[in-house]
Amino acid sequence: MAAHLLYIHNARALQRERVFRDRMNPLDSYSDKRMHKYYRFTRNGVMRVIDILEPLLQNQTERSHAIHPHVQVFVALRFFATWDFYSSTSVQHGISESSVCRIVQRVTNAIVGLEDYYIKWPTTQQKMSENQLGFFAKSNFPGVVGAIDCTHVPLDSSPLGRNEYVYVNRKGVHTLNVQLVCDADFHITNVVARWPGSCHDSRILQNSAIWDLFEQGRLSGILLGDSGYPQRKWLMTPFRNPDTPGRRAYSE
Structure with missing residues (x-):
C-alpha cells in the first residue's frame, strides 16, 4: 500500500514538473500551428527573436532565480500578440503577474534599444537598386522604394488622462496610429509612433520627417500608399x- 501511494505521489510530481516545463518552454511542447496561434511567429521566427534578445536579457534575474531569456521572450510575445491581460499570460506561463509585468517592460526596452540597428532607410545605391528591383518583381511597378501605411496599436485607456478621447479611433478603440514604411522584403525602414488613434493617416505623413525629405528632393524614388x-x-x-481599363490596372 505504501509503495502504491509513493508511486502515485511520484507520478503526480512528474506530471506537475512536465506541465511546468511545458509552460516555461513552448518550443518543447507546442506544435508549429499552436506556436503561431499563440505567439504570431513561426518556430524559426521565435528562435531568431530569442537569439537576438538573449544577450540583452541573460544577466537580468527575477528574485533569487533567473527566468531564462527564452521564457521572457515567450511571455512578452504572448502579450504583444494578443494584448491579453497579465493574469492570462501569467497562468499560461506559470509565473506571477508581477513577473509578467516586469518581463514585458524588460523585453520591450531590449527591442526598442535595437531600433537603430534594424529600422533604417537604405542609403547605398546598391541597396536602393535591390529594393526597387524587388518591388518591380512583385508588382511590375518601377522606381518603388517603399510601401507606406498606418496600423492601430491598442492602448490601455486608464493612464491617458484628460486627453484620452484623442486616442479613440473611428472604431471606438483607444490606440496609437503608427505609420510604417517597409521595403520589398517587408523589412521596416521608417516608423512614426507618436500620434493618437483619432489622427488621420495623411496628417501623420504630412507632419513627418519622411514627408519633408521627399518634398525637398533629399530622398528619391516612389512610395506606394492607399487612397x-x-x-x-x-x-x-x-x-x-x-473608370478606364488603364486606371483599373494601375489601381490594382
Whole structure:
C-alpha cells in the first residue's frame, strides 16, 4: 500500500514538473500551428527573436532565480500578440503577474534599444537598386522604394488622462496610429509612433520627417500608399473610382 501511494505521489510530481516545463518552454511542447496561434511567429521566427534578445536579457534575474531569456521572450510575445491581460499570460506561463509585468517592460526596452540597428532607410545605391528591383518583381511597378501605411496599436485607456478621447479611433478603440514604411522584403525602414488613434493617416505623413525629405528632393524614388494619402510625385495612390481599363490596372 505504501509503495502504491509513493508511486502515485511520484507520478503526480512528474506530471506537475512536465506541465511546468511545458509552460516555461513552448518550443518543447507546442506544435508549429499552436506556436503561431499563440505567439504570431513561426518556430524559426521565435528562435531568431530569442537569439537576438538573449544577450540583452541573460544577466537580468527575477528574485533569487533567473527566468531564462527564452521564457521572457515567450511571455512578452504572448502579450504583444494578443494584448491579453497579465493574469492570462501569467497562468499560461506559470509565473506571477508581477513577473509578467516586469518581463514585458524588460523585453520591450531590449527591442526598442535595437531600433537603430534594424529600422533604417537604405542609403547605398546598391541597396536602393535591390529594393526597387524587388518591388518591380512583385508588382511590375518601377522606381518603388517603399510601401507606406498606418496600423492601430491598442492602448490601455486608464493612464491617458484628460486627453484620452484623442486616442479613440473611428472604431471606438483607444490606440496609437503608427505609420510604417517597409521595403520589398517587408523589412521596416521608417516608423512614426507618436500620434493618437483619432489622427488621420495623411496628417501623420504630412507632419513627418519622411514627408519633408521627399518634398525637398533629399530622398528619391516612389512610395506606394492607399487612397487615404494625397497623390504626390513621389507618392502613388490608387484612383478612388477607376473608370478606364488603364486606371483599373494601375489601381490594382
